Amino acid sequence: ATITNNSSFKKKHALNCHRMKPALFSVLCEIKEKTVLGIHGIQEEGPSNAQLMRLDNMLLAEGVSRPERRGRGGSAAAANTATPGGCPNDNSLEHSDYRAKLSQIRQIYHSELEKYEQACREFTTHVTNLLQEQSRMRPVSPKEIERMVGVIHGKFNAIQMQLKQSTCEAVMTLRSRFLDARRKRRNFSKQATEVLNEYFYSHLSNPYPSEEAKEELARKGGITVSQVSNWFGNKRIRYKKNMGKFQEEATIYTTKMAVDTTKVGGLRSQASCPSTPSSGEGQAVRPAVTQEGPTVPPLAPGSSPCFSVHLSSWPSDPQSLSLQAKSGWQGAAPPASTASPAGDPGSVHSDASN
DNA sequence: CCGTATGATTATAA
């Protein structure tokens, strides 16, 4: 390659004008092409492409990259990726703030992206011009220019990927900050807690509502099935953990249930009754309540036919109620009798959640 | 403010 430009300018000019020049030039180009191809044949770009696609999809799903201009070729043709997380959460009350912030992120993202693309274009044209200029002096084939352009695009794509990554990060942060339901917790309505507690205490021996039952409860309480599941999960564990705290509540709802059933027609619909309250159970829960009795006058220990506090361990089986006493969780911590003096004072206000 | 209540999420196991 150095042969052509070692001489003086005059010789160069003479060479350029030589009639064999084009042929020689093309031969040189060919040789160079082979050499270059041999040195670094294929660009890598394997995993980075996959990651870029992941980021792209995420930004698309998050609504950052709007469904419009997909300027460059090459990239995959925007698969569906209909966001499954786009549940009908459009309560649109808190979302306005979230939307605003998201739009801000989107704006920055697009302006940056545009900046990068413009810089990429400028640089590309600059380099192209330069190479074309030099192609008069030394063998520069169109293919080489093309490859150079490809390299440049690769570099800028890497930068763009960084941008996309940071944008993704920002979106995730924003999302966790605004959409995390824990930060927008509202207590359930009285109706909802009512319904849930009724079911819980009337099925205390097996408080695992079926899917249909969950749907029913969700419908009655005006909440979602997931919320019903959450509620029962929390309720079970917390009830088990500290039964003494829930005694009041239990009596309230069991009596309420009893009243309801009598009102309906006095049938033994409750599943909780069957347990033979022969020996041990009553002592566990009752005493404390009777102590504190004044708070709930209407309940007389004998009046409610079914006091549904069975001490069977739920996970096993509702039917086997005979051996509850030795059950781990209950046997270990008899809540009522001993715990009541110390633990009770703290527990208050069974309702009035809202 | 502080402590408790509470809905939701996370980690883990069966």
Add this chain to the structure above:
DNA sequence: TTATAATCATACGG
């Protein structure tokens, strides 16, 4: 997949 247990982050009442 669902249940438990722990934990988070807020709501609520004093």
